[in-house]
Each structure stands twice: as C-alpha cells, then as structure tokens.
Amino acid sequence: MSQRNTVLRSMHDLGLAAWFGGALMGAVGLNGAARAAGATQTGGGARIASAGWAKWTPVNAAAIGTHLVGSSGLLAANAARVVSQQGVAASTVAKTVLTGAALAATAYSRVLGKKIELASSTDPEDSAKAAEHPVDTDKAQRQLAVLQWAIPALTGGVLILNALHGEQQRPEEQARGMWQRAMSRAPHLPSVPHLQDIGPVSDWHWPQSHGVRQG
Numbered sequence: 001m002s003q004r005n006t007v008l009r010s011m012h013d014l015g016l017a018a019w020f021g022g023a024l025m026g027a028v029g030l031n032g033a034a035r036a037a038g039a040t041q042t043g044g045g046a047r048i049a050s051a052g053w054a055k056w057t058p059v060n061a062a063a064i065g066t067h068l069v070g071s072s073g074l075l076a077a078n079a080a081r082v083v084s085q086q087g088v089a090a091s092t093v094a095k096t097v098l099t100g101a102a103l104a105a106t107a108y109s110r111v112l113g114k115k116i117e118l119a120s121s122t123d124p125e126d127s128a129k130a131a132e133h134p135v136d137t138d139k140a141q142r143q144l145a146v147l148q149w150a151i152p153a154l155t156g157g158v159l160i161l162n163a164l165h166g167e168q169q170r171p172e173e174q175a176r177g178m179w180q181r182a183m184s185r186a187p188h189l190p191s192v193p194h195l196q197d198i199g200p201v202s203d204w205h206w207p208q209s210h211g212v213r214q215g
Helices: 006-038 044-077 079-084 088-120 124-132 137-168 171-185
Strands: none
Touching: 006 044, 006 088, 006 137, 044 079, 044 088, 079 088, 088 137
C-alpha cells in the first residue's frame, strides 16, 4: 500500500533548504561582508552582521518550523517502514540527532548574536543590557565563529540523510531491507534471495500491521 505525501515532503524539503542555505549564506556572505566593513569602520562590522541576522531570524524560525512539521508528518506516514525495513530506523535516529543538534546550535547562536547586537549598539540602553547579558562579548564572538560553520554542517548532514531515506524508499531497497529484518527476527530463514526471485514489494502479502507506506 502506498500513498503520496507531497505537501509534507515539500514542507520538509523547503524548510530544510532555507535553514541550510540561510546559514551557509550568512557565514560566507553576510559575516564576510561584515568583517570587510569592520576593517574600515569601528564597530561597523558587528552592527551590519547583527542587523542582517536580526532580519533573517523570523524567516529562519518559520523555515525551521515548516521543516519540523513536514519531518514529523513523514515519520508518522512511514512508521511501518521504520519498524519493518532494516536500516531505516538507524538512519532515522541519526537524522533526529543531527536535527536536534542543529536546533540547539541555531538557538544558542541567536542568544550570542543578541549579545553582539546589544554590545555594538550606539544606544546607551542597549549597552546597559549588554552588560547584564550572561555571556561576555569576547566569548560570544569566539563561539559564534564556530557556530557559523557548525549550523550549515549539521543541516547539511540532515540533507545527506534525507537523500539516503529517498534511496531506501526504492522498491528493491524496501524488499532487501524487509527481508533482512525478517531474517534478524527468524535466523532459520535462508539468506537474502535475488530480488527477481522474491518479486516486487507490491506483490508481497504482508499482514496489515506490516504494510509498506511510502512518503
């Protein structure tokens, strides 16, 4: 049994693409331009970067939320494959861990960015707020220098695992994975036969609880 999940897949992919692309462009383009401006204008680079990231934050939050909704929906739609197809559970766990790490890095980078934004402001009230911030300016700048590359690296890893999930949904991969899972539960079964011998997944007769669902 198969079904289309076009809306969920679109939400998943578009949200992740914006998250990854925005982080990479920010690290290369926005922060690079800010550094160049900072070389000729005292405090100018930090203000440029802070203003740019502040503008991007609502869009990035919407992209992340869209991705998470799509990802959760696809996980629910493919729950049967996660249980019955060898390798899908492992890649799903890895993807979940990377997504969680990317979320934590993104949230913390915004906390650090807010510190830099306040510290670089010419408004005395902002300067006073920056002094009360739990992270000092130098430490915030050092950590942001790492996180600016960590976020695109983590979200890029999620993209790679998403490509792996697409490969695992190919009919021959489903057939092989389900046979391997069945063998792990019943070791007396013969080794994996050639796919042409066991036929396509659509011809298999599985109990209702093991129905194959594709996202």
